[in-house]
């Protein structure tokens with residue numbers, strides 16, 4: 006039994022006891038963010054770090070591989086919620102998380118990013134009057150059709166401590182009247198990406214080297230409902246990717262796989278080389294050896310600029326406007342320019358580092374200790 010738990014009831018964590026942090030994760034990008042925090046708390050005797058996995062992502066390549074690759078301790082609890090409609094999935098998580106947080110009695114519930122797991126954990130915690138810290142607070146696309154936009158706005162307004170990655174995010178929070186709870190800490194994904202790049206220099210990824218051995222290529226990934234969930238849009242996206250005058254390595258997310266099956270679209274009729282979702286280390290290595298990436302992922306937009314390849318984003322807006330301002334990223338929701346953009350050369354190096362210096366997790370821990 007963990008300290009502070011008696012017969013499933015919550016006891017306050019006593020003065021002088023370890024700071025108990027419960028990190029709640031569930032979807033792929035959250036495991037990367039968690040890796041930064043987990044590495045930072047390692048060996049710190051005054052911190053009791055507990056990991057709760059909602060089970061939103063459950064396939065090996067969507068979950069376990071990240072824990073292995075990034076040496077994240079295995080989750081203390083896996084709630085096994087799985088897939089479902091937004092309401093059903095978020096509701097099921099909320100119900101199980103309430104029970105779990107009640108038992109664990111954290112000093113801080115730490116939530117990450119903008120998925121349904123983020124929102125469920127936030128609502129569960131605040132309703133129990135438990136303090137919530139939001140890692141990656143203040144991001145906005147201002148596109149209210151995206152489920153993530155609702156998740157992040159609702160989470161920021163409910164949470165107690167808003168850990169913002171950028172000055173832009175700080176401004177958004179101030180504009181919404183919640184700037185007093187915000188702290189600029191930098192981006193935890195930069196911490197992890199820089200660490201992995203360093204490891205790759207000593208020990209390259211055999212999988213990425215294999216892709217690169219047969220010639221130059223562009224990486225493509227799509228998983229946003231905007232691009233995958235309507236057959237006409239999905240066909241148009243695939244057609245544009247197919248018209249790129251280079252090898253295209255299409256990494257197939259389960260949402261894309263499911264929609265292709267549902268709409269009866271066969272990828273064999275396109276020229277793509279196909280891959281299942283990659284673990285984090287292979288993904289960064291594959292990206293770094295490519296000529297560019299075409300994507301609708303948020304994380305890849307930043308990772309492209311860190312590894313130094315151009316990114317083309319299949320969306321009309323981004324939560325990471327700095328990638329566009331620095332020239333590494335171009336938004337191309339109108340698909341007509343994709344073929345050209347995908348093979349453009351990289352912009353000139355710049356030294357602005359809008360996402361921080363790779364020490365965001367250390368600042369986050371300071372804030373959690375200080376704000377206890």
Ligand code: UD1
Nearest residue numbers: 032033061062063064067088089120121152153259260263
């Ligand atoms: C979720 C996040 C999104 C994030 C993305 C990263 C929300 C609202 N969206 O989107 O912000 O960018 O994760 O990948 O939380 N599936 C599997 N196996 C799995 C996981 C999912 O087959 O391990 C399939 C299921 O059919 C499921 C579908 O993928 O219905 C979508 O999964 P879901 O977690 O609902 O949303 P994502 O599109 O992955």
